[in-house]
Amino acid sequence: MRKKIGLPLGLLTLLFILLLPTPPDLSTAGHRMLAVLVFSVVIWMFETVSYPVSAAIIISLMAFLLGTAPNMMNPDKVLGTSGALKMAMSGFSSPALALVGAALFISAAMMKTGLDKRLALFILSKIGAKTKNVLAGVILVGFILSFFVPSTTARVSCMVPIVMGIISAFGVPLKSRFSAVMMIAIAQADSIWNVGIKTAAAQNMIALDFIEKQLGTTVSWMDWFITAAPFAAIMSVVLYFLLLKLVPPEMDEIEGGQATVVRELKELGPMSLSEKKLLGVSLVLLLLWSTEKILHNFDTSSTTMAAITIMMLPGIGIMTWKEAQAKIGWGTLILFGVGISLGSAVLSTKAAAWIAHVIVDVFGLYHTSAFMIVAILAMFLIVIHLGFASATALAAAMIPIVISVLQGAAEHSQLNVVGMTLILQYVICFGFILPVNAPQNMVAFGTETFEAKTFIKTGIPLTLIAYSLILLMASTYWKWLGIIL
Numbered sequence: 001m002r003k004k005i006g007l008p009l010g011l012l013t014l015l016f017i018l019l020l021p022t023p024p025d026l027s028t029a030g031h032r033m034l035a036v037l038v039f040s041v042v043i044w045m046f047e048t049v050s051y052p053v054s055a056a057i058i059i060s061l062m063a064f065l066l067g068t069a070p071n072m073m074n075p076d077k078v079l080g081t082s083g084a085l086k087m088a089m090s091g092f093s094s095p096a097l098a099l100v101g102a103a104l105f106i107s108a109a110m111m112k113t114g115l116d117k118r119l120a121l122f123i124l125s126k127i128g129a130k131t132k133n134v135l136a137g138v139i140l141v142g143f144i145l146s147f148f149v150p151s152t153t154a155r156v157s158c159m160v161p162i163v164m165g166i167i168s169a170f171g172v173p174l175k176s177r178f179s180a181v182m183m184i185a186i187a188q189a190d191s192i193w194n195v196g197i198k199t200a201a202a203q204n205m206i207a208l209d210f211i212e213k214q215l216g217t218t219v220s221w222m223d224w225f226i227t228a229a230p231f232a233a234i235m236s237v238v239l240y241f242l243l244l245k246l247v248p249p250e251m252d253e254i255e256g257g258q259a260t261v262v263r264e265l266k267e268l269g270p271m272s273l274s275e276k277k278l279l280g281v282s283l284v285l286l287l288l289w290s291t292e293k294i295l296h297n298f299d300t301s302s303t304t305m306a307a308i309t310i311m312m313l314p315g316i317g318i319m320t321w322k323e324a325q326a327k328i329g330w331g332t333l334i335l336f337g338v339g340i341s342l343g344s345a346v347l348s349t350k351a352a353a354w355i356a357h358v359i360v361d362v363f364g365l366y367h368t369s370a371f372m373i374v375a376i377l378a379m380f381l382i383v384i385h386l387g388f389a390s391a392t393a394l395a396a397a398m399i400p401i402v403i404s405v406l407q408g409a410a411e412h413s414q415l416n417v418v419g420m421t422l423i424l425q426y427v428i429c430f431g432f433i434l435p436v437n438a439p440q441n442m443v444a445f446g447t448e449t450f451e452a453k454t455f456i457k458t459g460i461p462l463t464l465i466a467y468s469l470i471l472l473m474a475s476t477y478w479k480w481l482g483i484i485l
Contacts, residue, residue, distance in 0.1 A: 006048025014039040014061075023354065029069040029079070030351040036061050037346055041397050045387040052331040055338035062088035062345060072349065087348070091340030096209035099301040100202045100336050103150030105308045106282070108327035110149050112319050113274045115282075116158040119144060121265040124162070128258055131178060131249040138163065138182055139236050142189030146200040148282050152190045153329070156440040159186045160447060165264060167449070170254045178249040180450035184458055187444040188239055194391070194429040196232025198224035199289060199300065202336055203395040207425040209340055210399050214347060214407075217418045221289035221300055227419075227483060228426060231473055238465050246458050274318050281307050281318070332392070339396025347400045356404035365405065366412045370484050373409055374420060374474050377402060378427045378467060385428070389436050395428050419483030423474060430466060433459040 017035035022028055036058065043054050066088075067081035091097060110116040120141045127137040138159070145155045163182050172178050194201035198208070198221050212218055271279075288296070288303040311318040346352045360366055363376050381398060388394045402424050406417040431438035435445040435455050445455065478484045 003046060003048050006043050006046025009046065010039045010042035010048065013042055018065075025357075026354045027070070027072055027350060029066055029072055030349040030354060032065040032069055033062075033346050033349045033351040034355070036065060037342065037351065037397060040342060040393075044390065044393040044397070047389050050331060051335040051390070051393070055334045058338050058342060059085070059088045062341070066345070066349075087345050088338075088341050090344055091342075092337040094209050094337070094340050095299065095301040096205040096340065097333070097337050099199070099304055100150075100205050101333050102301070102304040102308045103199065103202070104328045104333065105311070105324055106304070107149050107151040107154035108324045109278050109311055109319050111154065111158070111327055112323055113272065113278050114268065115275045115278050116145060116149055116155070117162060118265070118268055118271065118275065119148070120159055120162050121261060121268070124166075125258070125261045125265050130253045131251060132244065134166075134254070135181060135185055135243065135249075136240060138185045139189040139240055142186065143193055143196075143232075143236065146190070146193035146197045147286055150199045150201075152194055152201050153439045153443060155190050156186055156443045160443060162264070164447060166260060170260065172254065174447075174449055176250055176449075177247050178251065178254075179447075180454055181243045181247045181249055183444045183447055183449045184247070184455060185239065185243055187438070187441045188432060188458070188462060189236060190440050191429060191431050191438060192232050192235045192239060195235075195426045196225070196229045198228075199304075201391065201429060202332065203391040203428055204425065206336065206339055206343070206392060206395040207399045207421065207428070210343055210347070210403060211418055211421055213344065214400070214403050215418050215421075218299065219418070219422065220292040220294075222292065222294060224422070225290070227422060227478065227481060230477060231426065231469060234469060235462075235466055238469075239462065242462060242465070243458060246461070247454060277316060278311070278318050281311055335390070335392060339392060343396050343400040347404070352400040352404040353408070355401050356408050359401070359405055360408055365409050370413070370415050370420065371471070371474055373406070373415075374423055374484065375471055377405065377424055378470055381424060381427045382430060382463060382467060385431060385437060386433060388431075389438070389442075391428050391431055391438060395425065398428065399425065414485055416483060416485050419478065419481075423470065423478065423483065427467075427470060430463060432462045432466065 014035050017038055018032065022031040039061065040058055043049060063081050063085045066079055067084035068078055071077050071079045123141050123144060124137045127133040141159060142155065145158065149155045149158065163186060167174065167179050194204070198204055208219055285303060285307045288298060289300055292298065292300060310316055312321060365373050365376065385394055399421065403417065403421055406415060406420050409415055410417050431441065433456060435441045435452050441455070474484050
């Protein structure tokens with residue numbers, strides 16, 4: 001029912017906004033982009049159509065609605081569908097899109113060679129069979145894979161069958177608290193490290209693309225890590241103790257657990273040549289990411305594209321194009337490109353600035369401190385995330401508006417707009433409360449090892465603690481770094 005009403009509701013909302021008088025301080029193009037933005041939010045929230053189909057609808061709406069609107073540079077002429085279509089497709093020429101596309105190829109290579117599974121099993125084989133240790137191992141695996149697998153869904157999809165195999169081999173019931181706590185930990189740990197590592201999630205690339213285009217600033221891999229990794233590390237420890245407290249496993253130790261993991265690792269056999277090559281390429285790539293602007297000036301997108309090129313060269317032999325294309329979620333890439341286009345058009349037509357003024361008036365943000373701005377906008381993003389199933393879509397819709405709000409506030413007081421945008425992007429990565437708030441949550445939920453109420457039971461306190469930690473770090477660590485003034 002929810003999916004059926006989404007498209008009609010979106011179209012009615014679109015028509016309603018278009019029929020409203022254009023505000024005097026908003027252009028016709030901005031008015032129409034506002035309608036397209038709200039329509040996009042509605043169909044994304046209701047998941048009424050698949051993301052690639054929603055992308056096609058948004059491109060079509062932008063082409064015709066903006067194409068028949070006055071050109072903002074020359075109001076005496078209409079922009080034309082050709083010019084509007086260029087705006088609608090502009091996101092596909094973004095360096096951020098190249099990075100996300102390359103990240104999908106890395107994930108495909110990990111799955112093809114089985115290196116991700118080997119890394120996960122190796123770590124689990126070292127931790128013992130105590131349930132507390134297994135939980136810590138699952139969280140640790142999420143952390144390690146975040147460096148090498150730049151796709152949250154891919155990381156969780158790698159871990160789920162491993163843990164399901166362990167559950168089965170241990171003879172633990174599927175509906176046990178042990179099974180539930182492990183699966184929830186897989187999803188939540190990966191969401192947490194989406195914050196800690198720049199290349200761990202696509203939504204980070206959307207935010208960074210807007211920061212670069214709108215604010216003229218690039219954020220290196222190491223700058224992001226120094227700023228965000230302490231938050232993710234603390235939240236990983238919080239997740240460990242919170243899950244043990246709220247969903248305590250039935251047993252302290254699982255008989256034969258260590259042997260099961262070792263056996264699965266042994267069944268993989270010795271590392272193949274392709275795995276060794278991929279590990280070598282991944283380590284070099286990680287070195288290049290972490291030394292950007294320190295030892296060299298090669299940006300993250302360019303080094304990642306070079307790595308993918310090397311992986312697919314004849315003679316290297318990690319994977320072929322045919323092997324890669326079947327394992328890549330092309331819909332994610334399409335959504336990402338259209339998301340950038342949508343946000344860029346909302347910015348260029350001044351629709352984002354107009355929305356920002358409305359938000360500022362409602363919350364009185366021009367007359368408060370940087371800390372309070374972060375506190376209010378972070379809570380706003382947490383609440384609105386409840387309606388989204390994709391942080392990528394949420395970032396595409398909200399980050400342009402966040403930037404406009406912060407730019408407006410910066411005219412009244414001294415603010416670090418880039419730093420505050422980064423902090424609010426961290427909040428967009430949360431998605432801790434509902435199984436439907438992130439694809440990785442749904443992958444774990446699909447194992448039927450826990451009920452939605454169990455996820456919510458752990459997700460609400462995790463979100464409250466994460467929000468409190470955002471505020472604590474905004475007033476201490478990030479203030480010392482100059483991220484927030």
